[in-house]
Amino acid sequence: MTGRCGxxxxxxxxxxxxxxVPDLVAFNHYPHSERYLCTRGGVAADVAAVxxxxxxxxxxxxxxxAAAERLRLPLALGEVHAHAPAPExxxxxxxxxxxxQALRADGVDIRAVGAWAAFGMIDWHSxxxxxxxxxxDGIYTFAGPGGTPQPTPVADALRELAxxxxxxDGGARGWWERDDRALPIDELxxxxxxxxxxxxxxxxxxxxxx
Numbered sequence: 078m079t080g081r082c083g084x085x086x087x088x089x090x091x092x093x094x095x096x097x098v099p100d101l102v103a104f105n106h107y108p109h110s111e112r113y114l115c116t117r118g119g120v121a122a123d124v125a126a127v128x129x130x131x132x133x134x135x136x137x138x139x140x141x142x143a144a145a146e147r148l149r150l151p152l153a154l155g156e157v158h159a160h161a162p163a164p165e166x167x168x169x170x171x172x173x174x175x176x177x178q179a180l181r182a183d184g185v186d187i188r189a190v191g192a193w194a195a196f197g198m199i200d201w202h203s204x205x206x207x208x209x210x211x212x213x214d215g216i217y218t219f220a221g222p223g224g225t226p227q228p229t230p231v232a233d234a235l236r237e238l239a240x241x242x243x244x245x246d247g248g249a250r251g252w253w254e255r256d257d258r259a260l261p262i263d264e265l266x267x268x269x270x271x272x273x274x275x276x277x278x279x280x281x282x283x284x285x286x287x
């Protein structure tokens with residue numbers, strides 16, 4: 078294992094010797110964060126669980142609770158974002174805020190919820206692995222060179238969250254909750270092997286709803 082990772086035993090020993098307990102552990106949570114592990118033809122495969130039929134919609138609450146029980150440290154949500162029309166992005170943020178409030182009511186020490194990203198992003202859907210020019214708004218619109226960012230409904234939701242501790246999401250279902258998100262596992266693996274970004278099959282549906 079040390080050879081495969083390029084870290085020798087001495088380096089590991091130094092890390093162990095100099096280790097410190099962090100003051101806070103933050104987790105980023107996207108619809109693709111939760112994974113589905115399986116085997117095909119004797120080979121292990123890893124795909125986004127949100128696209129597997131029968132899997133529940135992704136939610137941060139159970140993961141944060143498990144992390145709190147294991148780590149016994151203050152926690153936070155660092156990046157909360159979904160590639161979706163604005164009402165669905167508000168719903169994603171609202172669901173995370175509700176999960177955090179429920180956990181805090183149970184005594185779990187969660188310090189913050191962070192919305193990503195302030196001024197939008199380009200090609201984040203592929204984690205910058207492909208130059209597709211796919212623009213996503215964040216708290217403000219992605220304005221591009223010479224443009225002026227404008228607040229999105231996520232900005233309004235964050236104001237509400239800061240003032241009241243909750244967000245009214247309007248009830249618009251997110252794509253991660255829809256039945257049309259699912260694909261056969263073999264097709265998901267083929268898309269991954271072809272280098273297609275996860276969720277690419279839903280992009281035209283989402284863009285039509287914007």
